[in-house]
Amino acid sequence: MILSIILSALLLQQPAAPQPAYDLILRGGHVVDAKNQISGLRDVAIKDGKIALVAEHIDASQALKSVSLKGLYVTPGLVDIHVHVYASTGESRSYAGDNSVWPDGFSFRTGVTTVADAGSSGYKNFEDFKEHVINRSRTRVLAFINIVGAGMRGPKFEDNLSDMDAAPAAEMAKKYPDVIVGIKTAHYSGPEWTPVENAVKAGTLANIPVMVDFGTNWPQRPIDVLLTQKLRPGDIYTHCYSGLRDELDGTGHVNKGMIEGRKRGVIFDVGHGGGSFAWRIAVPAIQQGFTPDSISSDLHIGSMNAGMKDMLNIMGKFLAMGLPVDDVIRWSTWNPAREIHHEELGNLSVGSPADIAVLSLEKGHFGFTDMYGARMDGTQRFECQLTIRNGKIVYDLNGLSRPDWKTLPKGYLEVGDPKWDSLNSRKK
Numbered sequence: 001m002i003l004s005i006i007l008s009a010l011l012l013q014q015p016a017a018p019q020p021a022y023d024l025i026l027r028g029g030h031v032v033d034a035k036n037q038i039s040g041l042r043d044v045a046i047k048d049g050k051i052a053l054v055a056e057h058i059d060a061s062q063a064l065k066s067v068s069l070k071g072l073y074v075t076p077g078l079v080d081i082h083v084h085v086y087a088s089t090g091e092s093r094s095y096a097g098d099n100s101v102w103p104d105g106f107s108f109r110t111g112v113t114t115v116a117d118a119g120s121s122g123y124k125n126f127e128d129f130k131e132h133v134i135n136r137s138r139t140r141v142l143a144f145i146n147i148v149g150a151g152m153r154g155p156k157f158e159d160n161l162s163d164m165d166a167a168p169a170a171e172m173a174k175k176y177p178d179v180i181v182g183i184k185t186a187h188y189s190g191p192e193w194t195p196v197e198n199a200v201k202a203g204t205l206a207n208i209p210v211m212v213d214f215g216t217n218w219p220q221r222p223i224d225v226l227l228t229q230k231l232r233p234g235d236i237y238t239h240c241y242s243g244l245r246d247e248l249d250g251t252g253h254v255n256k257g258m259i260e261g262r263k264r265g266v267i268f269d270v271g272h273g274g275g276s277f278a279w280r281i282a283v284p285a286i287q288q289g290f291t292p293d294s295i296s297s298d299l300h301i302g303s304m305n306a307g308m309k310d311m312l313n314i315m316g317k318f319l320a321m322g323l324p325v326d327d328v329i330r331w332s333t334w335n336p337a338r339e340i341h342h343e344e345l346g347n348l349s350v351g352s353p354a355d356i357a358v359l360s361l362e363k364g365h366f367g368f369t370d371m372y373g374a375r376m377d378g379t380q381r382f383e384c385q386l387t388i389r390n391g392k393i394v395y396d397l398n399g400l401s402r403p404d405w406k407t408l409p410k411g412y413l414e415v416g417d418p419k420w421d422s423l424n425s426r427k428k
C-alpha cells in the first residue's frame with residue numbers, strides 16, 4: 001500500500017526541467033586573455049561563479065542567460081595593485097582615513113574587480129581596515145601593509161624609523177595570507193635605507209613582494225642602488241614614470257639602474273596617482289622601449305579627479321603613446337595578478353573566479369592629462385560596458401543584459417535571475 005502510494009507519487013511528478021549547463025554565456029566578444037594567449041572572438045560560459053568554458057561557439061540555449069557582446073572586448077576583471085581604500089577611520093589628511101576612497105564607488109564602473117591597497121594600513125591597524133572596509137566590500141580588496149606599523153598617516157608617522165619593525169609586519173602578513181599580498185614602503189623623507197631594508201626583511205620573512213614608493217630623492221640613496229642591490233627579483237618599483245627620482249638621467253635616457261633592475265627581475269609599475277606620471281618622462285621612456293610591467297592607478301582623493309581619473313583613463317594614455325591594446329590589457333590583468341602572487345586572478349582559465357570586464361574601445365578626439373596638467377591628444381579610449389564579479393553582473397552601463405521594458409508584462413518587478421544577476425538589491 002505505502003509502496004504503491006510512493007510509486008504513484010513518483011509517476012505523477014513532473015519531470016524536472018533540464019538544468020541549463022551554464023548560468024551565463026557572454027557571446028561574440030573579442031576575448032583578450034594573456035595567460036592563455038587568446039586574443040580573438042570567443043564565447044565565455046560561467047557556472048557557479050567560475051569560468052566554465054571558453055570556446056569559439058557555445059550554444060546560447062545552454063545557459064539561463066546569454067548576452068551578445070559583438071564589437072566589445074572581453075577581458076579578465078582589471079587588477080589594480082595600487083589604490084588607497086582605508087576610508088573608514090575619520091582621520092583627516094591621512095591615507096588611513098579621509099585621503100582614501102571606498103572601493104565599490106570606483107571599481108566596477110571602470111571594469112576593476114580586484115584592488116590592492118598600497119600601504120594605507122600597517123600591522124597595527126590592518127585588522128581594523130579588514131573589518132571596516134575589506135570584509136564589507138563587493139570589490140575584492142587585497143593589501144600591501146606598510147612597513148610603518150601605524151600605516152600611511154602623514155610624515156610624523158611615516159618618517160618614524162622606530163616604527164618600522166619587520167617581524168610584526170611579517171607576522172601580520174602570515175596571519176592573513178589570502179589578503180595581505182606584500183609590504184609597502186612609501187613617502188620616507190630621510191636619506192637612510194632603513195625603510196627599504198626593513199620592508200625587504202619583512203617581505204623575506206613572509207615570502208611576499210615589497211612595493212616601493214621611493215620617497216624623497218637623496219644622493220646618499222640613489223635609485224640604481226635600490227634597483228640593483230636592495231630590492232629582490234619580484235619586488236615592485238611603483239611610480240616608474242614620475243621622474244622624481246632620476247628615472248630619466250640627465251641626458252634624457254632611462255636610468256641604467258632601471259634597465260639593470262629589470263634584468264634582475266624587479267617589476268616596474270605605473271602607480272599614476274596625483275603626482276607620479278609625467279608625459280615628459282613616460283613618452284621618452286616608452287620610445288626607448290621601457291614599457292611598464294603593470295598599470296595601476298594610485299587611486300585616492302587627490303588623484304581621482306586630477307590627471308589620473310581611473311584605470312581606463314590610464315590605459316587610454318598607453319594607447320595614445322602607440323602601445324597595442326593586447327599589451328595594455330595584459331598590463332592591467334594577468335601581469336599585476338602574477339606580481340601579487342594571485343595567479344587565479346587576471347585570467348579566464350576554466351575554474352578561475354568569473355571576474356570579467358567588458359570594454360568598448362571608443363574612437364574620437366580625446367585628451368589625457370598628466371600630473372602637471374599637460375595634455376596629450378589621443379584617438380581611442382576604453383569605456384566599461386559590463387562588469388562581472390564572481391559570475392554575477394555587478395555593472396551594466398547600457399543595459400546589455402537587460403530586456404527592453406516594453407517587452408515585459410505590465411507591473412513588472414525585478415527581471416534578473418540571482419544566479420547571474422546582482423543588479424537588483426531587492427530579492428526576487
Ligand SMILES: [Zn+2]
Binds near residue numbers: 083273
Ligand atoms: Zn599610493
